[in-house]
Amino acid sequence: MxxxxxxxxxxxxxxxxxxxxxxxxxxxxxxxxxxxxxxxxxxxxxxxxxxxxxxxxxxxxxxxxxxxxxxxxxxxxxxxxxxxxxxxxxxxxxxxxxxxxxxxxxxxxxxxxxxxxxxxxxxxxxxxxxxxxxxxxxxxxxxxxxxxxxxxxxxxxxxxxxxxxxxxxxxxLDWYPDDVWRYVLACQWQRIAQEEAFVGRCAEVGDVLGARVVAARLVRDLMRLALLLARHYPPYPKWLGSAFSRLPDTAELTPLLTRGLDADPAALADACALVGERQNRTGLAARLDTRPRPFHDRPWPVLDAARFATALSERVADPELADRPPVGAVDQLVDNTDALTSPGVFRSLGP
Structure with missing residues (x-):
């Protein structure tokens, strides 16, 4: 035994x-x-x-x-x-x-x-x-x-x-310098901004599976964003949920993300709003209104996450970061296990 x-x-x-x-x-x-x-x-x-x-x-x-x-x-x-x-x-x-x-x-x-x-x-x-x-x-x-x-x-x-x-x-190595942190956060918000309106649009045309695929991507990005805002390096997928669950203030956010996995645009918008409030509390950027709003004249809500990316970018003073494209750190750029576990590869892929 x-x-x-x-x-x-x-x-x-x-x-x-x-x-x-x-x-x-x-x-x-x-x-x-x-x-x-x-x-x-x-x-x-x-x-x-x-x-x-x-x-x-x-x-x-x-x-x-x-x-x-x-x-x-x-x-x-x-x-x-x-x-x-x-x-x-x-x-x-x-x-x-x-x-x-x-x-x-x-x-x-x-x-x-x-x-x-x-x-x-x-x-x-x-x-x-x-x-x-x-x-x-x-x-x-x-x-x-x-x-x-x-x-x-x-x-x-x-x-x-x-x-x-x-x-x-x-x-x-304990945590990013503030300007690197701002840049990485801005790029994470940018990922969300690029897809936050897609769940409602997929559902509108009857693409339930596609809506859930997009929703899952958004939930994953929001979980990683919440960890980054809490000064925790997000782990690889097996332990992402476990690490997220250890954050001190997930009781309100987790149900919204769970509903979001069912391709609920309102739940995802509300989850984005809660994460936006967490950014406001960091003082890394100007405070922004976190109330969801319509996506143009379409009938589903979004946060308009690009606003949060812009607010962070405007506070980046390091010249090495100020002019970089908003692609982020290497694991915001690529999602391949073999690439992210080989220093020779991930060093060559880094922005």
Missing amino acids: PPDFLPGLDLSRALYSEAVAPLLRAEHPDLPYAAALVGPGSEVLGLDTARSTDHGWGPRLQLFVSDPGARSRVLELLEERLPERVRGWPVRFAPGDGPPQTWLPDADHPGGHHRVEVVDPGAWFGAHLGFDPRCGVSVSDWLATPTQRLAEAVGGAVFHDSAGDLTRSRQA
Whole structure:
């Protein structure tokens, strides 16, 4: 029987405090390093459940060590002296029977290996983000990096950081500078403005399926917009709804979005209005009237979301952003998993 489930961040913390930290204190007491669980994985976002244990889940963490000689010595120490289990979970992983790269905790498999990654900080950030935030974060870096990757870099937990590099890097990535934030928000409103009138028009000609497709796109964009306004990087689709549900003020908005999925133009307009009020509260742009209004002389309401995009754009002072077309960050521009998970690709696609 497998051990009882506990959140992956708690298991990672136990791996560090009960197994890794005592070894490092005894053998390398003066070594500057950071220990953390960051990067991919539902547990990094705090969204793992017992279902997550069926692949790639278990005791794991990263040790960020700058000195290459020290990395080799630490790896050798871990290979020789890590315990077999932490909190009942095997520390070593072996290939599972599922898809490639499906690894499962297995203390007895002869090909098993632990998942304490000992990595160079710059190399880790380069592989994950495509740039090293220790050298600064440019406008192009912000816009070329998917929000999922940013969420993974600032999520999770840091258990120790005597070197300080990891903490400083996470602080640098914590949230967009205000003008980048304004630009990204403006581009998100622009996406909504381009389609908010289509639901009513599709329904008018009897295209129920088409109306629902457009409505679903609008709901997704509104959820992402609400997260951005709340200073949360939107995660990839599997966890978008879960992340949205954790926002503190969704009780009024969620029913409207649910009705909106049934291609209800009035519900979508009211949802837009609530999100518009959230923008007004940020102070990032001039306050705007959030009451829905007719779309020209047609009989369905809209917010006229382009007004919110314009109000934000008018407050952007950074010359690197002021003249950019309103296409936004890379995951407002493209929606392809293979593109958004490969730094070489998403860096080349960034605006």
